[in-house]
Amino acid sequence: MADKKVAKPLVLDVDGTFLRTDMLFECFWAGMGKDPIGTLKASFAHFRAPARLKAELAEIAQLRTDLLPVEEEVLDLARAAQAEGREVILASASHEPLVKQLAADHDLSERVFASDGVVNLKGKHKAAALVEAFGESGFDYGGNAPVDRAVWDHAEGALVVGDEASARAMEDKGKSVTRVTGGWRMKDVMKSFRPHQWVKNVLLLVPMIAAHAFDAGTLVAAVLGIIAFSAAASSIYLVNDLLDLEADRLHVKKCKRPFAAGTVPIQVGMASFFVLAAIALGVAASLSWAFLGVVAFYMALSLAYSLKLKRLRWVDIAMLASLYTLRVVAGAAATGIYVSGYLLVFIFPVFLALGCVKRLTELTLATSDERLPGRGYGRPDRPDLLNVAGIGVVAALVSFFLYSFTEQALGLYKTQWLIWVAELPLAWWMIRMVRLGWYGKQDYDPIVFAMKDKRGIGLMLITIAIMFYAAGLWQEWFGM
Structure with missing residues (x-):
């Protein structure tokens, strides 16, 4: 902004402007994670009263505003304004305590404009509050949506995030416009x-x-x-x-x-x-x-x-x-x-073991001994996870062996003992997956890792090839 505007505050909208997110929806989903029934009740009860809805959801969610993603280019402009001695103020339709908390997180002005549970501070309501505080054209304003045009009309300079149509409209009215790309x-x-x-x-x-x-x-x-x-x-x-x-x-x-x-x-x-x-x-x-x-x-x-x-x-x-x-x-x-019951009895413990591998990997790669965020596990649980993974491996292999004696297996596979041979590369693959998880040498998702792991894929292909040979499919297809 020009030097003559140095004394004027820079007022920034929050949702979609200062932040790359929307605090109402942040509160909704945080609330769904903590109290889904209460969140849905509040949403339906106050759907037509947005200010009240925001207050109710903020109370349920207890949002950590310090973690919310910031629009870095807007933050840089805010820091530049502060360096010029200007006051940088947040003005949002979000609930006032959250906006104050966000301002404190980023060392912005303690003075904020926000919804109070009764008035939804948006559009013309926000414009009226800012004009009352700073006078006509007594501030520069940053926003991101057509609803902000009601505020830009009363501001001297316009900072526009992602809304090119509004940026052009403000230029047509003679406003000084600063653009930030934004968007998705x-x-x-x-x-x-x-x-x-x-x-x-x-x-x-x-x-x-x-x-x-x-x-x-x-x-x-x-x-x-x-x-x-x-x-x-x-x-x-x-x-x-x-x-x-x-x-x-x-x-x-x-x-x-x-x-x-x-x-x-x-x-x-x-x-x-x-x-x-x-x-x-x-x-x-x-x-x-x-x-x-x-x-x-x-x-x-x-x-x-x-x-x-x-x-x-x-x-x-x-x-x-x-x-x-x-x-x-x-x-x-x-x-x-x-589907044979034996197949399901085999599949379940395989994935029980891989579920343990997933948690083992996360715990091994964790940077502290604290419990995983959003999970109930900490590093002391690693031995127990390893034991359960081992039980899963053994149960899967036993189920596979027992399957070889079923009527379905005897009808599909002409050479029964080759089914037992196929267990060897299968066992090697499963034990290897558990070992890699224990040492943190695979992806956070073992299934995705398995689909990219060349050695593991080789073991599985060997298993399938032996099974197909036992069934006589290679002979049928290729005359082998």
Whole structure:
């Protein structure tokens, strides 16, 4: 801003301007994580009274404003204004105590303008309050949305974040405009879907592979099932990230996730959830009612996990194993293939072990002995997690061995003893995964790690090759 304006305060909107997020939605999701019933009650009761709603949600959420992502370019402009001796003031429609807390976090003026539980300080209400305090054109104002035009009309200079149409409109009125790019990118929205996690849904192919059903119709149904499950999983990942904002911001790597870092607005994440959920349920319904039921149950169970169960020690690991096992059940429902109980009894302990590996890895890579943010585990739990992982490995291998004596196995596999041989590379793979988790030498998600681990992939391919040879498939396909 020009020198003649040095004495005038710089007033900054908070949501979407000073912050790369919105405190109302931050409070909503923090409240959903702490008291979902109370949060939903407050939201429905005060939907038409935004000032009251913000006050109620702020009380439930107890938001840590020091962790909220800041628009760095706006913060730099604020620091430059302070260096010139100007007062930098926050003016927001968010609840007043939160705005005061945020101002203190960043050493801004103690004087703030905000909603008080009665008046929602937005648009013309904010403009009137600022004109009363500083006079017409007695301040510069930074905002990010068309609603801020009511304030810019009474300000001398306009700092516009991301709203190019408003920037041009203010220039047409003769205002001095400073632009900050702001905004979000579709690339970051796609990142929030965690597409790298979709690889887990190859588990839907397990029933098809186990039954040796490789016809085109079965394959198409399985692929459609994978698409539906990927959309369903991504919709839940969005909810999980929104519920975990505070924990993610305290995490050495997860702090870079789109919502935690503020690169994607929470509102966009909420809209994306509904779109992905609709795709998942729509595709599932096109396959079969049974598959639709599995997908709906998976989504409900995943929501319960995100809201509460993931914070309960040991329960969270059992839930992780159940969610992975459901993918195998989903593959059977999508393709109409019968799944042996032994297969499920084998799959569950495998993923119980991998759930322990996930927590072992997090604890090994943690920078302190404190409990993991949003989880119930600390480093003293590592030996117990290792023991449970070992139990999972043994249970899986015993189930695999017992399966070889079932009528289904004897009908599918011509050479029974080769099934026992196939257990050797399988056991090596599982023990190796547990060992790598114990030493913190893999990704935070063991399934994603397994899909990139060349040695592990080799062991699994050897296992599958032996099983196929035992079934006589190599001979049938290649005359071997």
